[in-house]
Amino acid sequence: MKVLSIDASRNVDSVPFRSADPGTVAGKPRHGGLERLRVMATLGVVLLHACVPYLKHPMPGLAWPVRDTPSEWLDVTFWAIEVFIMPVFLVMTGMFAWQTLQRRGAADLMRTRLSRLGKPFLFGMMVILPAELYIWVGGWVYEGWVDAVKLKSLKIDGALGNSLWGTSHLWFLLYVLSYVGIVAGIATWMQRNPAEKRYRFIQQPFGSRVALILLAGIGICTLCFRPEVVWGFQHDFLPVPSKWIYSGTFFLGGMWIVSQDKRLHRIQTLTRPLVITAVMSLGAAVAVGRWHLAGHQPDTAMSQASGILLGTTTTLAAWAVSLAAIGFFQAQERPISKKTQYVAAASFWIYLVHHPLLGLMHIDTKFLLPQLPSLVKGVFCFLAALSVSLLTYEAVIRQSALGRWLGMTWSPKPETSGADNADPVILKHLETAATPRRRAA
Template identity: 40%
Template sequence: MRATHLRLNQADSAESAPKNTNLLGLDAVRAWAAIGVVVLHACVPYSNPDVPGLTWATTDTPHSGLTALMWAIEIVIMPIFLVMAGFLAVRSMASRGPLATLKSRTRRLGWPFVLAVVFLIPVDLYAWLLGWLADGVITPRQMRSLKFSEGQDQHLWGLSHLWFLQYLILYIAVLAGAWKWLQQTDPKRVFRIGMPLVIAVGVAVLCVRPEVVWGFQHAFLPVPSKWLYSGCAFAMGVLIAHADPDMQGLTRFAGRAWCPSAMVCVAATMLGIWVLEQPTVSDTEQASAFPVVISSSTWLCLALLTVAGATGVAFSLIGLACRWVKRLDPITQQLATASFAIYLLHHPVLVLVHIAVKHGLPSASPLLKMSLATLIAVCVPLGMHFVLRRVKARRQSKQIERSDQDGPSILAMPTTSDASQSEQRLAG
């Protein structure tokens, strides 16, 4: 089965892999990871404590279960996407060359990124301001003029969820530049040295800038700490593809490591929430987005658990999926096909639902509100995707019919069967 239209990193498809390798599980992981992103964002208004550095459109009744779910997803979700992106980028460069892959990825990711920045970011902005207006945070005049009180819009401006596309294009460019060197290295040796190194870099970044994971860094240009930490996950995918292109070692690892990895992720979630609940330092000049009063050993422990949990869960999910998924069920197929549309379009839809359920269903359970918001934020982009695909297919069909009708008259007359097929096509 195929899932190749408008997917996140569309050219990085499991079906583009060699026929003797079953990587269809990557499409399954991509499909449900896209839903995980929506669930993550759907939980934000109900989190307590709030996400440092993240300004959401509205806040609602806190829920401890949704808070834990949000942070557990936050730890693992982007490493999953980035490991797959690194793995598939290597496979593409191995078959097509680094320059062709870079051009293809830049075109396939760059144009949606530019269009989303031009058209989607303004929609996101006014959806946010509508939530602030409904909560009484700003006035209609401020919404029209975009002039706010000092510090009110501190975390408002940036690429929002589109940062992933920007970072991914840059990672692929770096990989294309280093491709010749990578091909000259011994895969096993590079893996043995490189994997501990990128894990150590990830831990070091979180020790210095824990807000990379345990907060949100909003900007229009790449944030160095966030770019470096996310690049570690992409590099892991590169190392796996270089040393274990068939993922045989990863599937063996997944069978043994999925349970310990899940437990480490739970421990990281619990410790991270506890850290965020600690008193903050009054010194606003502190570098951290949430300068809490804890020891350096606690920071180190949180960084180790976060990186270990993210790495283990990402590897386990990918490995288990590649081991067990032999075909995509219809739901997973549809989600995989529309995963890019879900990723791009869910944000403003989700925010508008958050605002509506807060003020329209004030006494409803946070779990019900989150579930409703997730369902709508998935179904609306899903429906838009398939409507646009149907329109595109119909347009292409008409172009084919027109080209058939405009064929040169010097062609031989059709046979009876050919004429019958032509009449059926014109009638249809």
């Protein structure tokens, strides 16, 4: 593995890999197909939260403005998405953190992520979450769970009050910032040591074929002791250790994958068996998880066995779906349309604002359309929240000063094939600002 040097006098956006290979454009790996995966995963997050009020097996620890009539279909959909959706994002985040580190160095990795993550996180904490607090408490007032006076004080006792305060859906940004900070710190330390020592440090954790197995084992052990990492919601202002460890295994896994195969050829060749494994393990994980949430644990021995089975199936499904999705979308060579580019550019904004929008829509649909089937309500809220998110992106963000500060502006560019798109488009998933850059003519 080469240790790449960066000329600080050059524009960091134009710094290529030191040596190009057949899988690169101007020295950069071709990862354009992942832009489609980014779009699909963003839609999956919105659909996930659209299902929450209609769960037959509610997520422990997750407070929502209202509870509505349960739907078997929406319950299965929710838990299937919950198993893999954040692991997909974290693997891609780790992949491109490694790539940025190799191309630009630790200081620039930290600087760019602080800008692209820190500003949206600050905006979310100061604007999105305060609005969300009042929407949530307003829903509880409508439900009759708290008195209307609580809209003024926001002081709520009991389980509802404990679940109200935290980073909500913005936890992902906080966790990624912590991972990037650790990676940048280690990389900086490595730069101050001899090249031979640096070489061994990189090769030992990332050069072994068993790296992913070890990371999966850590994930399984974490879920065995703390299944609520996936099969519950841990809400706080600081990273929860168990959730931080489990999520970190996928971030490190993404770094390992791209360090071994910049063009992701190996994953592409394994796509078919990965898809089969993903379908089987995901079905098993959802079945075991719903059984677990239903409380079918007659004795201690059975509870321990079910915990091991739950942790194993969940972690296996998360890895299998993540790798299968990356392999499948990376293999796509057809042109990326302007519509896909647009939704990809808006994905970070969708991520920020869809949560409170869905809270409002769930309140409205329950009290204004009480006779509507839950499945129809869920689909309607999903489409409505997505539409409003895109409309506000176009009206408020895409070409505005706020959009420039957040790093979310976008303008059309010529359609490009999946093979020709380089990583800067993909860098800006939830952990970065969604601002695709134009390739030089």
